[in-house]
Every structure is written in structure tokens, then in C-alpha cells.
Amino acid sequence: MLDYCSIAHKGGIVLWSRSFTPDVAQLASSSTSPVNSLIREALIEGRTADNKYEKDGYAVKWTFVNDLELIFVVAYQRILQLAYVDDLLAAMKRLFVQYFQPFVTAFAQSLHDITTNTAAIQDTPWNFTKSFQSWDVIFDKLLKGLEEKAALDRKSRLRSTVRPTFETITPPSDDHDTIPSIDPDAPQDEEQISRSVQALKNRLRGRGGRRGPRGRGRVDVAGSRESVADSDSDSQPKRKSKTKIQRKWGDEAPTESDMASLDFSEKVDPSAMDTGSHDLQSLVDQSSMGTRTQDGLYEVKDWDFAKDRNVRDATDDAIANALKPLDAKLSTESSSLGSTFGSIFARLTGSKALTEADLKPVLDAVKHHLMKKNVAVDIAEKVCEGVGESLIGRKVGGFQTVNNAVRVALSTSLTRILTPKTSTDLLLSIRTKLSSPLPSSQQRMPYTIAFVGVNGVGKSTNLSKVCFWLIQNGLRVLIAACDTFRSGAVEQLRVHVRNLSMLGVNGATDSKGRVELYEKGYGKDAAGIAREAITYARDNDFDVVLIDTAGRMQDNEPLMRALAKLVSLNSPDKIIFVGEALVGNEAVDQLTKFDRALRDFSSTTSVAKGRGIDGMLVTKWDTVDDKVGAALSMTYVTGQPIFFVGCGQTYTDLRQLRVSNVVQAIMKD
């Protein structure tokens, strides 16, 4: 584990730094710190020839980018054999230059200006914390990737060299005061050494508890340190908490104050929100949502794994490139493991009727493969059971036949589960409702869609994307702000509506107002607001009402009852469950409980008897690459279709799912 990492300008200013342990938080500031000694003795006085410097039990490594006058430094406990430090420094250097070269050049120029013109100091407020926010994310991913690879590397080396004996296997110990012995000459496992060192430090300090979470810190021009990990106590002086407060678990429903303490959503300053801070056009320009058909409709594109890979964060690809040399090394070492499907199918050969015993190891491997693709365990098991049943007793010829038989059975099963049983054509459904004949005494009602789901999954963002798509199709949309709980939720929608109304149809503004927000602030009854919004939409000729609801946990009965009340009072035409593509097993629990709660609690009132979820919108699809198993779990649990997938943070980042593309992504090795 690393202790400290920084990127500094040779002029002496630390642009970015990260401390990983409280003990070395002072590494950057104390004059006796190894990092400062490195700078004084090794860099300024040139007293060390190689790029490793050791002092007070720490090892410090560094690298330069001479043309930008940058120095990258990593410090760690000398006793640890951190094999990835050189790779980390090289990858940091490459990525930082790739992403921040213009910034650093401008900064270096300003330093030059400052030395020649002191008045420029006030005019140049360099906010490194803000400027390098994205670097924090890149660095985290990079470090995680390297740590995982190092662990894998260690395991594969251990597998090939160490045969465990009874002496080497020791049960894990919970006694953190026990100090495992360290033989300084023997090569040590990094975690073991880390534990030993920590235990020793704890013993010296007279305590035996575990260390808290990793600390982070940055130093800006003024040298002020801010803790990112402890953001909710920013204004407080930092103190180490001495005792750990035990979490209380209970069966009772949460009280108002519990809810307030559990509301981790940030108090949002609308002007600083994601949507507001973007250049408006960039919210639609980055990719095109779809194409206009001959009859003037605006279609949402199908998600295509091969083509839509570029919706991934570009930094992921840059990091993948930076890690390629290491990947190549690891893949040669682990190539003996073979590809999942290749090795699964290779286990079945011969021309005989397949038995349960023949299939068991194959299906176990298929289950494992599905779980790797983020399919929930229960669903993976059920899919495998189905595949097994369809194959038992089937006669197979040679290897190729078995290979094909299992592939075809799995592919058929996945296709059957994913194929929508009801229409996913929302536009058709909207137009049918809006154009159906009515008695002259009756006013035309708008088409209503309620977006429901747990907290933070992307309900409001994706509701806005759907809104953008609807107004592109010439419909007038009213957004009902029924999240009256999370602070900032109404303002977030206000910003979206402002953006969307400026974009209008195909970028042109519309005098009639294609989109409007119906809001009544916070703390009011969401069901009532939705009702008022629908009435307002009816009276003001809106075609569609999109109802944004507050995020809630599936086990929170009072909140689920409130949602059921909104449903039963307003009978939305569609209830769309918004869920993240990132969820694995949790997807099943969320969907089952939302669906059941809506059916149970809305059936007690007369209007909408037993209404459940009508379909899903799966968000953050851009973050899972080919691990699209959540789509399978969600459709399996509900039997309902996925209307859209959200694949980014601009208004056009909405796609429809073509079943064959999802099947292909899941089957892919």
C-alpha cells in the first residue's frame, strides 16, 4: 500500500497530492519528512544517482517530465515490495500529461508572469482542487487497476511456485494486537507486512484497533490542506475520533430524524449543478440520440455493444492503454487458464446422450460466466437450470456439436428472457392515447409516466433525456417535480427545463413552450402535486406529464406506501422503474420489492388496483462495458421490457435495447 503520492512543479508548488495514511499526512509538510529530504538531498543537491531514495523506513521514487517541469513522487514503507510503483509513476506521467498539459503550460506561464509582474498574483487564482478533480478519479482507477493486477500477479506466482503445507496455512486472527514476526531477509507478502507494521505501531501507541479509512489531502497554491474524505466536517477543526460508534440496526420504521440523518444528498447549489455548468450545446452534441424517420418521428438509436463502446469514459481507455504492457505480461502468465467458454465446452466430448452429471461442470462454469457479466446469482442459477433441462438426454456427436448445443441453448434462453412481452413503443402508445376519440364533454387527458427507483440511480437525469426525446418528436411535456424530499431535486429539474426549453425542437426555441416544470417546493404530499400537475397539463394542452419521484429504499414501507398512493391516485399510463446497470444481486431485490409494494399497497385503494412496474430504464450503461447482466436480471424478475438504457450524461445519451446485442454482449468471453 502506498503512503503518499504527489505531482509538483519544479518551481516548488504542489499541484496535487494524496496521503493514504494518517501517519504520513505530515509527509509533505514536515521539514524532516522523507519527501522533503528527497527534494533537498536528492533533487536539489543531486546526492543520489538512481531514482529511489530511502529514509526513516520510507522509500521514495520519482520521475520527471522535463519540458513541463513536473515531478511525480511516490512514497511507501521501504519494507514493502511494491512491484507496481514504477508502472504507477510511468502511467501517472503519461496520463497527467495527456489530460493536463494545456493547464500546466498555462500555469507555468503564469508563474513566469508572476516573477516579472507581482500584480498578476491577485489576477491568477489557480484552484488546483477544482482543476484536478477529474485527476482524482483517473488516479483512483489507475491505482485500483495496478493494485488488482499486482494481487493477481502475486497469486499467479504463488500458484505456480508455492505448494501449501500445513505449516504455511494459519487461520486468520482477529487479534490485532498479535504482532506477526517479520524476517527482514525473507520476501514478504505485502499485506502481511503491512499488518505487522500497523500492529507494531498500534502496540507502541498503546491501542489495538484497526486504522480508519484512507485519508486524502491536497495542497493548493496557498498551501492549505483540505480533507476530501471528511467533507461533511470541512468547517470543523480536524480531530481524530477515539471511539468507534456502533451502528444500530433495528426493525422499526425510520423516524423523520433518522431519515434526515440518512439523507446523504448534497445541498445543491443550482448554479453549480452538472447540467447548469455545461455548455448547453455540449449537452446534445457529444453523440446523436437517433435519426428522424420518414414520417418525421425521432427514433432512439439501438444500443450496440461494438459501436457504443466509445460511450465509455475516455479515461478508461487511456488507463487501459497505459496498463497494456503490464496486461501483456500477466496474460502470458495466466494464459494456461484459457478462455471461459473455450474451456467450458472443451470439457464435453463424445457422442452420447447428455446426462445431468455431464452437464454439471459445464453449467457451473456458465453460471460463473453469467455472474461475471453482472447477472444476479439466483437468475444465473435459474438460467443454467433451464439450459440444463433443455440439453439432458440430447445426443451429441463430437466436440463441435456439444459446443454448439450449449451455446445455442444458452443463447435461446437469454433471447427468450430478454424479448419484451409487451410493446416498448412509447411514442405509439402516447399517440394512441392522445388521438383516441372522446365524448365532447370530456377533456383530453395527457399521457403520464412516473419514474420510480432507489436513491441516486439517475431518475431525474434520465427523465430529462426522455423529455428531450419527446419534445424532439413534437410533443409538449410537463415535468412534475414530485421529489419533495431531496434538497436540490426541484432546482435540478428547473435547470433541466431551462436547458430543454432553450434547445426546443431540433435546437430551435418554440414560442408555445415545449416543456414546463410544475413545482410546489419541498415537504408537500407528492401524490397531490402529481394530481395538480396532471390537471394543469390537461388545462394547458400538454401532451405528456413526466413525474419525477423521490428516491427511496425498497424496504422502507412508509415511503413505498407513499409511492403507491401516488400511483393509485394518478393512475400513470406507465410506471418506469429506473435502475442502475451496475447493480448485480441487488437488482432482483429492488425490483421485486418495488413491484410487490406497488401492487400490495396500491390495491387497497380503488382506482388503480394492484398496479406494478410497467418497464425499466437502466442507467449508467456506459459504465459497465459488456457486463450487461443487470438487463437480464431485471427482465427475468419482472417479465417487463426495458424501454431505454441511459448511457451518459448528455440529453442524447439514451438508447433502446436490441435483444440480439445484449445476448451477444453476455455471451462474449
Ligand SMILES: Nc1nc2c(ncn2[C@@H]2O[C@H](COP(=O)(O)OP(=O)(O)OP(=O)(O)O)[C@@H](O)[C@H]2O)c(=O)[nH]1
Ligand atoms: N455515467 C452515467 N451517469 C449517469 C447516468 N444517468 C445519471 N447519471 C448520473 O447519476 C447521478 C445521479 O443522477 P440523478 O438524476 O440526480 O439521480 P436521482 O435518481 O434523480 O437521484 P435522487 O433524486 O437522489 O434519488 C448524476 O451524477 C448523473 O449525472 C448515465 O446514464 N450514465
